[in-house]
Amino acid sequence: xxxxxxxxxxxxxxxxxxxxxxxxxxxxxxxxxxxxxxxxxxxxxxxxxxxxxxxxxxxxxxxxxxxxxxxxxxxxxxxxxxxxxxxxxxxxxxxxxxxxxxxxxxxxxxxxxxxxxxxxxxxxxxxxxxxxxxxxxxxxxxxxxxxxxxxxxxxxxxxxxxxxxxxxxxxxxxxxxxxxxxxxxxxxxxxxxxxxxxxxxxxxxxxxxxxxxxxxxxxxxxxxxxxxxxxxxxxxxxxxxxxxxxxxxxxxxxxxxxxxxxxxxxxxxxxxxxxxxxxxxxxxxxxxxxxxxxxxxxxxxxxxxxxxxxxxxxxxxxxxxxxxxxxxxxxxxxxxx
Amino acid sequence: xxxxxxxxxxxxxxxxxxxxxxxxxxxxxxxxxxxxxxxxxxxxxxxxxxxxxxxxxxxxxxxxxxxxxxxxxxxxxxxxxxxxxxxxxxxxxxxxxxxxxxxxxxxxxxxxxxxxxxxxxxxxxxxxxxxxxxxxxxxxxxxxxxxxxxxxxxxxxxxxxxxxxxxxxxxxxxxxxxxxxxxxxxxxxxxxxxxxxxxxxxxxxxxxxxxxxxxxxxxxxxxxxxxxxxxxxxxxxxxxxxxxxxxxxxxxxxxxxxxxxxxxxxxxxxxxxxxxxxxxxxxxxxxxx
Numbered sequence: 367x368x369x370x371x372x373x374x375x376x377x378x379x380x381x382x383x384x385x386x387x388x389x390x391x392x393x394x395x396x397x398x399x400x401x402x403x404x405x406x407x408x409x410x411x412x413x414x415x416x417x418x419x420x421x422x423x424x425x426x427x428x429x430x431x432x433x434x435x436x437x438x439x440x441x442x443x444x445x446x447x448x449x450x451x452x453x454x455x456x457x458x459x460x461x462x463x464x465x466x467x468x469x470x471x472x473x474x475x476x477x478x479x480x481x482x483x484x485x486x487x488x489x490x491x492x493x494x495x496x497x498x499x500x501x502x503x504x505x506x507x508x509x510x511x512x513x514x515x516x517x518x519x520x521x522x523x524x525x526x527x528x529x530x531x532x533x534x535x536x537x538x539x540x541x542x543x544x545x546x547x548x549x550x551x552x553x554x555x556x557x558x559x560x561x562x563x564x565x566x567x568x569x570x571x572x573x574x575x576x577x578x579x580x581x582x583x584x585x586x587x588x589x590x591x592x593x594x595x596x597x598x599x600x601x602x603x604x605x606x607x608x609x610x611x612x613x614x615x616x617x618x619x620x621x622x623x624x625x626x627x628x629x630x631x632x633x634x635x636x637x638x639x640x641x642x643x644x645x646x647x648x649x650x651x652x653x654x655x656x657x658x659x660x661x662x663x664x665x666x667x668x669x670x671x672x673x674x675x676x677x678x679x680x681x682x683x684x685x686x687x688x689x690x691x692x693x694x695x696x697x698x699x700x701x702x703x
Numbered sequence: 704x705x706x707x708x709x710x711x712x713x714x715x716x717x718x719x720x721x722x723x724x725x726x727x728x729x730x731x732x733x734x735x736x737x738x739x740x741x742x743x744x745x746x747x748x749x750x751x752x753x754x755x756x757x758x759x760x761x762x763x764x765x766x767x768x769x770x771x772x773x774x775x776x777x778x779x780x781x782x783x784x785x786x787x788x789x790x791x792x793x794x795x796x797x798x799x800x801x802x803x804x805x806x807x808x809x810x811x812x813x814x815x816x817x818x819x820x821x822x823x824x825x826x827x828x829x830x831x832x833x834x835x836x837x838x839x840x841x842x843x844x845x846x847x848x849x850x851x852x853x854x855x856x857x858x859x860x861x862x863x864x865x866x867x868x869x870x871x872x873x874x875x876x877x878x879x880x881x882x883x884x885x886x887x888x889x890x891x892x893x894x895x896x897x898x899x900x901x902x903x904x905x906x907x908x909x910x911x912x913x914x915x916x917x918x919x920x921x922x923x924x925x926x927x928x929x930x931x932x933x934x935x936x937x938x939x940x941x942x943x944x945x946x947x948x949x950x951x952x953x954x955x956x957x958x959x960x961x962x963x964x965x966x967x968x969x970x971x972x973x974x975x976x977x978x979x980x981x982x983x984x985x986x987x988x989x990x991x992x
Contacts, residue, residue: 397989438908439822483784485821508783508820517811518784519739602794603988604786610794611738650966652791652988680966680990681791 403657405596409634416629424539427452431547444493451547453540460509462501464493472555473498474700477544479563479570482605504540522608527622534630538573545578558700566590569632576635583699584643585692588683592632593658595624600655636665644672646688648679707895709927720842723754739787743767743798753846760812761805762787764797765856772801773861773980778844779807780866783821793988801856807843825901830915832922844870848878861980869925876928883979887939891923937975
């Protein structure tokens, strides 16, 4: 593990095959250290107004939440509920809600955000540790795709030239709405809510911590959706390859794409985050480039922030080493406080 | 030590599946996908038919140039999403390999009429081997091979079935045209001792069904396919845990334990495939170089 600012791993690309076209020769050039990379992302002047308006719209939508016990997924220690609630554009959102059966007083809560390709898991492990735990399935995920289903690949680029209909406009709000559901529950301590996830879950951790001041602590692994336009140059791998595919077919739309994505880039959400937060990344991450992990970390406004960079690790973001650190981090901020 | 019994009618069960496949026309349709094509490959959405009959789906990438091409079959996995190429693989691989990434029944693009839930699909019809969703799901792997064998661009001396689970072993046993395998024991290995979490949930609710559920799972244990799997194999797993399986595999097998780093494991696998297919250089993502 490398502490902040001591990323010792230099990337030196080399020619590994003879089929790369001119556009792909980016990967053959010498790389600068990840923590010295400068993002190409710029923050729109009306970024905060755009999101504040969406939050205001969202706040006007009744939750209409349903909560149904799922005996099949319960254990002797954990109750599991199937939850649905309404979100932006009238889209019905689902989630798994897990509670420890033995509880006294109001519970600290952890929201588990899903990866891009991941089917949201039942968050029983967190409940086992004494938390109320919620695993959100934003629009387009199975169980939340009856009204919105652009598919995979496709979700990342759906309406990517229009910030008012782009996938992640609703997707981010769906995730943030989880807090509204939690605040409606008697068993939840609204002063002790944390959020975490890796990859897209890391990106949603960033956006949710930025959009909802109720989030008291956050941990983002290998954050996706940070530095979109950086990533399409730094990587030639899916899912960011979806954007490369799109721009190859529609090169004239690059400016519109760049302008839209700026409203959804985690790097631009960073200045809104003030809670304690940790970011952890793999220095050989071939999905979410470590350069973008540093870029988003650098913009986060929190006074209490840490980055953990794991040399020798890819998109796993050093989870094998970081798991215990993550648990301690939440315990310190949500259970021992 | 493996602790699962081989069903007496194991061979008959799978012979019947193969007969159903033989009786089911593949009826493939290919649709060109300009957005997934590149300077070095063309990509197609393929729809084809498995047993049932059931309409399946796959992304087919064919390199530019003169074939035949070494081929990677990335068959159905236990999740909803199928990508043209696994997340994190260098896209340029599609300029060297013919890649067929397929969705089994229940997965996206093959989710009509049956849309799988994850979790949920694991126990669909699990009370009997005849009704288990995995009877069809396994057959969907075989059907993907059948489709590939209709393509002149496929190099039949270099056809690899790849997934971090047991299905590639099943596939190699029932489709000897598969020359190479990358697999792990998967969820159905040694279910006499340990069942997947979703099955554990199911048995907690229906404890009286344990014997019949474990009987169903035993039809999919890679251990029982291994004596007919002649492909050159890379088997991921704890060496001690997978020893019975590794010993049972007929094809030469390398056992590799994960270093719990997607980078190190990914690099090892890319090197292994390149070595097997006689490429000196590997095609890897920029951040692995």
